[in-house]
Amino acid sequence: MSWPRPGDGRLTGGGDGILPEGRAAAGATAGTVVLEDVHARHLRAIATQGDRAAFSALFRHYAPRIKSYLLTTGLPSMEAEELAQEVMLTVWRKAAIFDPSRARAATWIFTIARNLRIDAARRSRAAEAAVAQESLTPSEPEPADDLLSAAEAADRLRATLDTLPPDQLAVVRLSFFEDAPHPDIARRLGIPLGTVKSRLRLAMARLRGVIDPGGTER
């Protein structure tokens, strides 16, 4: 068995999740696709021309959402503010790595935010600068078949998310982003524990149907 050596193409990863969702748009709403295309073009303009106007446009869309996400994960407001700017700075620096045939802009930016949040949590625990953020990133380029099916799944997922009732979406959000225990979710949303469980079950049943349609034996 031989592992790829460092420097062999993308095999050792770049620290920010290169995600092969592809550009296939089947099943996505037109608005989502247009937005994604615009964001991908902005990233390209940053990478090729250092386009500050494109960066500003991305910043206005994503920075307030990243801050909101970081608040959801329990970060204090000041830190969420600082880290959201840090994430956007990383988007600027790494825009050349973004590959629209492999990743949606929103997903790519999410993985950057996620990784920086993990690093910040480590720092705040005053640990030694230990495991690099790279530990999270998948490493191999995928066969073309995978790219296609991942693209379809990602778009169906996005479309499914759009159809979830807001109360189910809120439970999914807390459960996924924060890994919050069900009683915590119940307390924060002011709903009974049983309701949390049933909403999550309903939502996840629909999302799982998209993520893992074959219900592979796991």
Added chain:
Amino acid sequence: MIAAMRPPPSLPCPTHHPDAELLSRHAAGTLADGPALVVATHLDFCPVCRHQVRVWEALGGALLNSQRPVALADDALERTLARLDGGRLEGKWPPADMPVLDADPVLPPALRRQRLGPWRFVAPGIRGRAVRVDPAQGYKVMLFRVAAGMAIPMHGHRGQEYTCVVDGAFSDVFGRFASGDMAAVDASVDHQPLAEPDGDCLCLIAVRGRLRIHSLLGRLVQPLVGL
């Protein structure tokens, strides 16, 4: 969908996988470092689970897009623009800040990026390397090399335990675990995995709390090696 996926050439395709919950927590970034590293090791071997993680990450992207915006400080954009230097990556690969990799070529990329201690004696037939993770999260991570036919030191543990075989194979009541195969078991499981007789088994183990070692001698040396 699954049938369309192929393992990369020369790598075995694992048969024991993390469950959907572990994969989704890995994608969300909510796993502790220890379990996250074991899952990342499995992902290096497993195209099927890499695909699943990407789809979960896409859920993260979609949730991010639908997140209710929270205003930043009025000058946040200006301040960030002022910090944009010339420091863009110009499509270079790998980036200059790549971490130094461990020299052992048998280790998958996820592990080679970690800071690994030296090999140390653990018990007869068992050597171990500590993998440094943030101790504040309560996990210990060890890479064990277990001689052919020996029992692997993983039973009677408290809390969740995560294992991924890196090289060689072991067998227990759950079946045969070879390169890339991953197991997540809780404290109620008292199994006795044995390295297969035809070669050493190299496996990564993350446990919460202390790892208990089978053999009497292992238990005697346990305090000495700090497991």
